[in-house]
Amino acid sequence: MNAWDYITQLFGWLRGLFDGTITxxxxxxxxxxxxxxxxxxxxxxxxxxxxxxxxxxxxxxGRFQIxxxxxxxxxxxxxxxxxxxxxVLIKEDIVPARGDKWVHWLAPVVVFVPALMLFAVIPIxxxxxxxxxxxxxxxxxxxxxxxxxxxxxxxxxxxxWASNNKYSMVGAMRAVAQMISYEIPMVLSxxxxxxxxxSLQMGRIVxxxxxxxxxxxxxxxxxxxxxxxxxxxxxxxxxxxxxSEIVAGYHTEYSGIKFxxxxxxxxxxxxxxxxxxxxxxxxxxxxxxxxxxxxxPPWLWFVIKLFTVFFVIMWIRSTLPRLRVDQLMGxxxxxxxxxxxxxxxxxxxxxxxxxxxxxxxVPINIAIAGGLIFLWSRLFFKLGGGRVExxx
Amino acid sequence: MPLKxxxxxxxxxxxxxxxxxxxxxxxxxxxxxxxxxEPVLGYLHRGIEKLAEGRTYTQNIVLTDxxxxxxxxxxxxxxxxxxxxxxxxxxxxxxxxLRVIMSEMMRISSHLIAVGxxxxxxxxxxxxxxxxxxxxxKLLDLFEMVCGQRLTYNYMRIGGVSHDIPEEFxxxxxxxxxxxxxxxxxxxxxxxxNEIVLVRSKGVGILPREQAIxxxxxxxVLRGSGVKWDLRKADPYSVYDRFDxxxxxxxxxxxxxxxxxxxxxxxxxxxxxxxxISQLPKGEVQAKVPQLLRPPKxxxxxxxxxxxxxxxxxxxxxxxxxxYRFHVRAPTLINLTAFRDMIIGWKLADAIITLGSIDICxxxxxx
Numbered sequence: 001m002n003a004w005d006y007i008t009q010l011f012g013w014l015r016g017l018f019d020g021t022i023t024x025x026x027x028x029x030x031x032x033x034x035x036x037x038x039x040x041x042x043x044x045x046x047x048x049x050x051x052x053x054x055x056x057x058x059x060x061x062g063r064f065q066i067x068x069x070x071x072x073x074x075x076x077x078x079x080x081x082x083x084x085x086x087x088v089l090i091k092e093d094i095v096p097a098r099g100d101k102w103v104h105w106l107a108p109v110v111v112f113v114p115a116l117m118l119f120a121v122i123p124i125x126x127x128x129x130x131x132x133x134x135x136x137x138x139x140x141x142x143x144x145x146x147x148x149x150x151x152x153x154x155x156x157x158x159x160x161w162a163s164n165n166k167y168s169m170v171g172a173m174r175a176v177a178q179m180i181s182y183e184i185p186m187v188l189s190x191x192x193x194x195x196x197x198x199s200l201q202m203g204r205i206v207x208x209x210x211x212x213x214x215x216x217x218x219x220x221x222x223x224x225x226x227x228x229x230x231x232x233x234x235x236x237x238x239x240x241x242x243x244s245e246i247v248a249g250y251h252t253e254y255s256g257i258k259f260x261x262x263x264x265x266x267x268x269x270x271x272x273x274x275x276x277x278x279x280x281x282x283x284x285x286x287x288x289x290x291x292x293x294x295x296x297p298p299w300l301w302f303v304i305k306l307f308t309v310f311f312v313i314m315w316i317r318s319t320l321p322r323l324r325v326d327q328l329m330g331x332x333x334x335x336x337x338x339x340x341x342x343x344x345x346x347x348x349x350x351x352x353x354x355x356x357x358x359x360x361x362v363p364i365n366i367a368i369a370g371g372l373i374f375l376w377s378r379l380f381f382k383l384g385g386g387r388v389e390x391x392x
Numbered sequence: 393m394p395l396k397x398x399x400x401x402x403x404x405x406x407x408x409x410x411x412x413x414x415x416x417x418x419x420x421x422x423x424x425x426x427x428x429x430e431p432v433l434g435y436l437h438r439g440i441e442k443l444a445e446g447r448t449y450t451q452n453i454v455l456t457d458x459x460x461x462x463x464x465x466x467x468x469x470x471x472x473x474x475x476x477x478x479x480x481x482x483x484x485x486x487x488x489x490l491r492v493i494m495s496e497m498m499r500i501s502s503h504l505i506a507v508g509x510x511x512x513x514x515x516x517x518x519x520x521x522x523x524x525x526x527x528x529x530k531l532l533d534l535f536e537m538v539c540g541q542r543l544t545y546n547y548m549r550i551g552g553v554s555h556d557i558p559e560e561f562x563x564x565x566x567x568x569x570x571x572x573x574x575x576x577x578x579x580x581x582x583x584x585x586n587e588i589v590l591v592r593s594k595g596v597g598i599l600p601r602e603q604a605i606x607x608x609x610x611x612x613v614l615r616g617s618g619v620k621w622d623l624r625k626a627d628p629y630s631v632y633d634r635f636d637x638x639x640x641x642x643x644x645x646x647x648x649x650x651x652x653x654x655x656x657x658x659x660x661x662x663x664x665x666x667x668x669i670s671q672l673p674k675g676e677v678q679a680k681v682p683q684l685l686r687p688p689k690x691x692x693x694x695x696x697x698x699x700x701x702x703x704x705x706x707x708x709x710x711x712x713x714x715x716y717r718f719h720v721r722a723p724t725l726i727n728l729t730a731f732r733d734m735i736i737g738w739k740l741a742d743a744i745i746t747l748g749s750i751d752i753c754x755x756x757x758x759x
Contacts, residue, residue, distance in 0.1 A: 065522035166402045170424070170740070236515065236588055246740070247409060321588045322515025324741045325424055 110155030171249025186227030413754030474694025502699035551679035597746030611701025617645030
């Protein structure tokens with residue numbers, strides 16, 4: 001027997017365990033084992049992908065900025081994240097003298113854990129029996145994502161408060177204002193998808209997407225994408241760590257492993273948002289165009305979609321300047337929120353008069369989205385969301 | 393019951409990512425709105441004005457390199473012009489042309505940094521900055537070709553320049569001059585009508601025309617406020633009266649105007665370079681000047697239109713080998729005096745970009 005046989009045997013035993021055909025263990029142990037295996041799988045997927053993200057971002061942003069990016073550690077600089085990790089682990093951990101020690105210590109954890117928890121409900125691939133490879137296919141999947149995704153800002157505020165630093169505090173206050181504002185259009189934009197599917201369950205959302213929802217819900221996708229990049233603190237909405245203004249925002253006073261937790265959480269959130277967009281709007285693990293013809297395995301399609309979304313986020317980051325805090329708020333409340341509400345209304349009408357061929361809806365919805373954005377941006381400028389006009 | 397609020401004082405600098413050196417300001421905030429600002433200067437004070445009084449006139453040229461290190465050539469030029477005025481030295485024509493070429497190259501190089509840093513202060517994550525550096529790199533290569541240095545050139549001499557340009561310089565410069573307008577167009581494509589740039593910089597940090605004049609601001613800051621004042625036209629020094637160029641001005645004196653003025657000035661500098669290359673005469677590059685210059689007793693003020701404004705050197709001679717008094721009219725320090733009025737009532741982010749649009753260089757502000 002070689003190593004491969006042992007592994008196959010182990011997996012066969014595990015499958016039997018979860019199927020209920022092997023009853024050597026009590027049921028609570030099976031549930032516990034199930035959970036632990038899932039968490040280990042997600043952790044390894046999470047950390048590996050985040051490392052690839054960090055490497056990819058540094059390389060690609062380098063290319064965007066006509067430089068090479070890190071290329072010394074390993075081939076193509078592939079070991080750069082490892083080097084970074086080792087470097088950051090051996091750094092001294094500094095707590096500000098008059099800062100709140102316990103809150104300072106807790107904050108990175110509070111930021112990091114929700115980023116990880118989001119992956120519990122993301123379907124990565126179909127399993128052998130047609131279900132979804134998902135840790136917990138909750139029937140309130142999206143609600144769970146929204147709830148958990150908002151938790152992170154508590155950690156950010158804790159970090160800003162505990163640092164006893166004014167830059168941190170300004171960053172933290174901006175964070176709370178920004179995240180709460182953008183949460184609303186973001187959640188409302190998902191409702192369009194929910195209306196079309198009729199379920200909050202992530203597995204069903206993937207299953208129902210015969211056409212990717214980016215085509216059926218272009219407006220919802222745009223609003224969600226903008227809202228999500230605001231949640232991620234990415235340019236042009238990286239106000240809470242705006243380097244040129246408030247140094248590093250809420251994590252100015254963090255160093256060593258705690259800082260790296262923030263860093264990991266940032267990329268983890270980017271990964272989560274990419275995964276959510278891929279699932280909600282890009283049909284998840286489904287192969288585009290045809291389900292019958294096998295080109296690539298479903299999990300690879302999922303990863304490709306995830307990286308595509310991340311690439312776009314990165315592209316925007318390295319191109320656009322930053323907005324000012326009041327403009328950012330104005331954009332959320334005066335532009336995204338009304339558009340999200342209109343989107344719900346239009347989707348509601350479409351669901352009522354559901355056409356037989358969904359493809360007929362695609363050009364209509366794209367036209368509606370384009371027209372609405374055009375008209376509302378004209379109105380938005382009139383509402384004072386645009387630039388300040390000053391007479392000579 | 394109204395909420396009790398109190399203003400917060402935030403100390404920005406001297407170590408801060410976007411104070412362009414070691415500028416420090418104590419800013420009082422009401423939320424995010426600036427109530428008051430107090431600049432604290434002197435973190436880069438090296439006593440250059442006093443140092444210069446103990447060194448000979450020629451030795452002082454290297455000190456001027458250390459003033460505005462982003463534009464050393466023009467510093468050199470202003471100083472040697474003041475000395476020449478003091479000692480009554482006539483400069484050969486070829487040297488005058490070389491001086492013009494160098495200072496226009498320097499202007500482009502300095503404005504590239506100014507515009508890049510301004511967009512960077514807007515929060516553009518270094519991409520425009522790196523694109524600016526791509527072109528600046530070519531200019532630095534050209535400077536290196538001429539004088540062997542990339543930052544502190546020490547190229548100008550009293551009565552001319554240190555040595556003639558190498559053979560390969562003019563073709564290389566011609567290539568740069570031919571390419572540069574395309575680059576500026578490419579850059580404008582991304583930024584000129586960029587909605588975020590417009591929203592952030594239009595109407596922000598306004599310096600009204602009257603106030604700009606009263607603050608004796610100079611350079612792009614003054615011209616951004618709509619005053620058509622450029623020493624190259626107003627008081628033509630060197631051979632500037634032989635070139636045809638425009639003075640770009642802004643309209644209301646906001647950050648966007650100052651940024652546009654700089655971009656247009658780069659175009660004009662390229663135009664001047666074109667003309668200077670075609671007109672460049674042959675001949676000497678250095679007048680006969682004694683090794684140990686002893687200018688007659690008296691005083692002189694030499695001034696030029698530097699990239700950042702009117703750069704002047706005021707020299708008093710007591711007849712010895714060293715200046716009795718050496719004073720620098722540093723444009724960035726004087727432009728900075730208008731800064732407080734420009735940012736009161738605006739937000740923190742606006743203050744940062746306004747500072748970026750003034751384009752200070754602490755080597756010159758603190759001296």
